[in-house]
Amino acid sequence: MAPSNVARRELTVALEQGLHVVPCSVIAKTAREFNGSVRILRGGMVADATSIFDLLGLNAQRGTVLTLEADGEGAAEFLDRLVSLFESGFDTPR
Amino acid sequence: MLVKRGIPASPGVAIGPALVLGSEDFRIPNQFTKVDAVESEILRLRYALEKVCRELEEQQRLANERLGQQYGAIFEAHLLMARDPKLLADIESKIRKRRYSPEFAASLVLRRHARKLKELSNSYLAERATDIFDLEKNLLRHLLGEQREELSQLTAPVVVLAHDLTPSETAGLNKQFVLAFATEGGGRTSHTAILAGALEIPAIVGVGSFLTDVSGGETVIIDGDHGEVIIDPDEECLARYRENAARSKSVTERLQPIGHQQSVTQDGVPIPVYGNIEFPEELEHCRLRGADGIGLYRTEFLYLGSARERTEEDHLEAYRQVVQAFPDKPVVIRTLDLGADKVPSQQKLFFNGQPNPELGLRSIRLSLSDKALFKTQLRAILRVAALGDVRVMFPLISSLAELRQAKMLLHDVSEDLAEEGVSFRGDLPIGMMVEVPSAALMADQFAREVDFFSIGTNDLIQYTLAADRGNPAVSQYYNASDPAILRLIQMVVTAAERHQVPVTVCGQMSSDPKFVPLLVGLGVRELSVTPQSIPQVKAVVRSLAIPQARELAERALELDVASHVETFLRGELLKICPEVVL
Numbered sequence: 001m002a003p004s005n006v007a008r009r010e011l012t013v014a015l016e017q018g019l020h021v022v023p024c025s026v027i028a029k030t031a032r033e034f035n036g037s038v039r040i041l042r043g044g045m046v047a048d049a050t051s052i053f054d055l056l057g058l059n060a061q062r063g064t065v066l067t068l069e070a071d072g073e074g075a076a077e078f079l080d081r082l083v084s085l086f087e088s089g090f091d092t093p094r
Numbered sequence: 095m096l097v098k099r100g101i102p103a104s105p106g107v108a109i110g111p112a113l114v115l116g117s118e119d120f121r122i123p124n125q126f127t128k129v130d131a132v133e134s135e136i137l138r139l140r141y142a143l144e145k146v147c148r149e150l151e152e153q154q155r156l157a158n159e160r161l162g163q164q165y166g167a168i169f170e171a172h173l174l175m176a177r178d179p180k181l182l183a184d185i186e187s188k189i190r191k192r193r194y195s196p197e198f199a200a201s202l203v204l205r206r207h208a209r210k211l212k213e214l215s216n217s218y219l220a221e222r223a224t225d226i227f228d229l230e231k232n233l234l235r236h237l238l239g240e241q242r243e244e245l246s247q248l249t250a251p252v253v254v255l256a257h258d259l260t261p262s263e264t265a266g267l268n269k270q271f272v273l274a275f276a277t278e279g280g281g282r283t284s285h286t287a288i289l290a291g292a293l294e295i296p297a298i299v300g301v302g303s304f305l306t307d308v309s310g311g312e313t314v315i316i317d318g319d320h321g322e323v324i325i326d327p328d329e330e331c332l333a334r335y336r337e338n339a340a341r342s343k344s345v346t347e348r349l350q351p352i353g354h355q356q357s358v359t360q361d362g363v364p365i366p367v368y369g370n371i372e373f374p375e376e377l378e379h380c381r382l383r384g385a386d387g388i389g390l391y392r393t394e395f396l397y398l399g400s401a402r403e404r405t406e407e408d409h410l411e412a413y414r415q416v417v418q419a420f421p422d423k424p425v426v427i428r429t430l431d432l433g434a435d436k437v438p439s440q441q442k443l444f445f446n447g448q449p450n451p452e453l454g455l456r457s458i459r460l461s462l463s464d465k466a467l468f469k470t471q472l473r474a475i476l477r478v479a480a481l482g483d484v485r486v487m488f489p490l491i492s493s494l495a496e497l498r499q500a501k502m503l504l505h506d507v508s509e510d511l512a513e514e515g516v517s518f519r520g521d522l523p524i525g526m527m528v529e530v531p532s533a534a535l536m537a538d539q540f541a542r543e544v545d546f547f548s549i550g551t552n553d554l555i556q557y558t559l560a561a562d563r564g565n566p567a568v569s570q571y572y573n574a575s576d577p578a579i580l581r582l583i584q585m586v587v588t589a590a591e592r593h594q595v596p597v598t599v600c601g602q603m604s605s606d607p608k609f610v611p612l613l614v615g616l617g618v619r620e621l622s623v624t625p626q627s628i629p630q631v632k633a634v635v636r637s638l639a640i641p642q643a644r645e646l647a648e649r650a651l652e653l654d655v656a657s658h659v660e661t662f663l664r665g666e667l668l669k670i671c672p673e674v675v676l
Contacts, residue, residue: 052178
């Protein structure tokens with residue numbers, strides 16, 4: 001069995017308006033580039049990070065604590081990238 | 095027998111079996127799908143979803159280009175929703191496991207997402223539910239749109255009854271089988287109504303809710319002259335209509351040859367009668383009826399029915415067809431005359447719901463606010479002008495500053511073309527529509543700066559009398575015979591004569607034979623009419639002498655009530671040219 005390659009990061013949402021449509025679409029778009037699965041957890045809720053509907057459904061507001069979870073090759077590096085998007089406030093769409 | 099009244103949009107009478115089309119708000123026809131159709135239904139879903147994505151991509155590109163990245167990002171989000179892998183998987187599983195139809199499954203899944211957002215107690219996200227409803231609508235439009243294509247695959251004559259027809263559906267109607275149509279929605283100015291006139295099939299719009307009273311297959315009479323839909327007519331009514339139809343056909347046939355005779359008055363004054371057209375197939379209608387040129391070439395079709403913005407070459411190709419059909423005769427090309435909500439690059443999203451669209455960003459105002467869009471059209475017009483007697487005309491001009499700005503742009507474009515070494519004609523005649531009362535009042539000023547006027551009576555009446563002609567509740571206030579309209583036309587003609595600027599009348603008023611003697615008497619020397627009216631308008635012109643027309647106009651101007659004017663003009667027409675009166 002191939003070794004599991006799961007990475008995890010925790011962060012607090014700093015965006016003024018929380019995870020609204022534009023950040024969610026940046027996350028979904030980025031997650032679709034990853035060769036593996038990416039999830040974002042809030043309490044008991046699990047969102048598939050490629051699904052903008054799931055992400056919006058998290059209803060993450062400023063101050064909400066989220067756990068990012070990736071499973072696949074390069075999971076840790078990928079999560080670093082995702083975290084930096086959160087830190088930059090998603091101001092560079094691409 | 096059931097009689098419903100609507101707004102007459104295109105004249106004529108047709109009798110035939112009803113074909114009822116689903117409503118615009120997408121009543122979903124079937125909840126379930128057949129077991130053996132599951133795979134083909136899934137393919138249909140994917141195909142429709144792909145089309146939605148393509149449209150969104152195009153809108154995103156245009157928004158980025160025209161409005162900036164922050165607007166493009168909105169479409170990006172829509173696109174990500176449409177491409178959401180879970181969305182497609184959810185809908186597909188509903189089709190496979192529950193045998194739901196794609197329409198029903200898509201609607202169910204999307205509405206569930208929308209409801210979830212609304213329940214989040216987050217007002218920002220709750221509002222985004224409208225994005226999801228938008229997506230639902232777009233997807234259903236494509237899913238059902240394919241079904242509505244049956245409209246173009248008819249094999250027997252029908253009368254189409256629908257909640258609404260899109261302009262592209264109307265344009266695609268097969269005249270061989272679609273005898274007439276009536277819609278619940280729409281107004282006389284709606285593009286669908288104009289298209290029906292162009293296709294020369296009787297049509298009624300704005301009937302209000304009536305489809306629930308029809309199941310399809312019943313005999314229906316569409317009386318496009320009086321705006322009546324008669325469902326399941328009794329024998330007597332049917333007989334009356336059949337007889338009228340035969341009589342009207344014989345009048346049309348008798349008048350047909352007159353179209354090819356010269357349009358001169360009894361005392362030898364030429365009054366050329368041009369055709370109003372929009373589509374290439376109408377060129378044939380004009381030619382058959384002896385049009386002296388094209389007095390109004392509407393270009394709106396180049397902006398409708400496509401999510402893609404047309405290129406300069408698309409415009410040029412369309413214009414070239416018209417110029418080649420009338421090589422030695424005038425062709426007046428009118429620039430874009432649409433509301434912002436109708437133009438794909440203008441993003442419905444941002445201009446939707448202008449509270450007062452008729453007074454909003456439309457027509458020349460839209461062209462001046464989107465110079466890239468406008469210049470594409472102007473370049474094509476200047477280029478085609480090298481091939482014939484082409485004239486350009488700006489619609490809805492309301493102030494001198496606006497006219498000057500439009501002329502300036504035309505000048506800029508001709509400099510660009512000269513620099514590029516493209517063949518074009520820069521000194522083509524420039525005209526304007528007189529259809530806003532301010533333009534009529536200032537006609538003496540405008541006359542110094544244009545080569546011709548064309549009075550657009552439809553809008554002039556609507557704006558002068560403050561009555562939306564598409565609204566049945568106020569249609570009694572919309573009246574071409576109103577003394578105020580007569581005076582405005584007189585003002586324009588007088589100002590134009592002083593500056594030796596020719597005046598055409600191109601609204602529906604000039605296609606109505608009873609107004610022809612009046613317009614000629616007021617000094618109008620060119621008329622532009624719907625192609626099917628050319629023979630009868632020429633017949634009136636040929637029966638008329640100028641002094642007689644002048645006297646008639648003077649008497650009409652003395653009358654103070656619209657209904658008196660109307661009665662007077664009817665009576666005079668009967669004396670002058672009884673053969674055009676049915």
